[in-house]
């Protein structure tokens with residue numbers, strides 16, 4: 673469902689404390705509807721924490737965080753957001769289809785939903801290109817295939833927003849390319865909004881927009897091309913390093 677603002681996620685002064693650390697430090701950003709936004713930054717900078725806040729599973733969140741015009745974590749958002757964590761959550765002793773049928777029955781309970789469930793399951797399996805493994809036990813799949821089962825679970829019920837935490841880690845180049853093609857199909861054909869994290873900078877070029885993070889802050893929010901032009905860099909990686917150096921210089925001057 674579109675809203676008139678064109679904004680899927682809006683954060684203002686978003687702060688998250690984990691243990692005794694302030695992991696997100698009063699950050700502002702927006703994620704646009706129907707676009708692929710890449711969340712990039714080094715390990716430990718707060719990408720997963722930001723995603724958990726967006727899907728509403730993170731404690732100690734303060735500031736403004738709205739998703740599809742509602743407060744993040746609101747019960748009515750649950751069916752409208754698909755979330756894939758870094759650890760694939762699939763049952764090894766069930767087949768691919770059984771895994772999806774189980775999650776579909778949680779999403780759409782009751783015998784009246786049986787036909788819709790069947791359609792969702794079949795479509796999700798096809799989306800992630802696992803039709804030939806639909807009857808294989810999840811425990812016998814490769815790592816990449818298991819992560820695609822997790823992605824299929826997130827695609828059930830055609831959510832408007834997909835939050836994907838490093839979905840391409842450990843995948844070979846062909847599978848990575850296929851997954852990115854799928855993300856673009858989901859955005860172009862279904863109007864899905866995708867927030868996807870990665871610490872591989874070459875994946876940045878595949879996104880419509882980028883949020884570059886460093887140490888709990890947003891360094892830049894821009895389209896890859898604009899970011900390269902603005903920083904006079906040839907690659908997003910160089911742009912990122914340029915912005916890190918700039919931020920460090922500012923910090924030192926402020927001391």
Ligand SMILES: Nc1ncnc2c1ncn2[C@@H]1O[C@H](COP(=O)(O)OP(=O)(O)OP(=O)(O)O)[C@@H](O)[C@H]1O
Nearest residue numbers: 690691693695714715716717718719720721722871
């Ligand atoms: N349960 C926790 N308690 C306290 N601090 C935590 C907890 N979980 C994570 N952190 C800290 O929060 C910071 C951000 O972690 P987060 O997982 O969001 O980073 P990330 O950018 O997703 O990293 P990666 O790319 O390695 O997954 C890290 O410095 C981490 O040590």
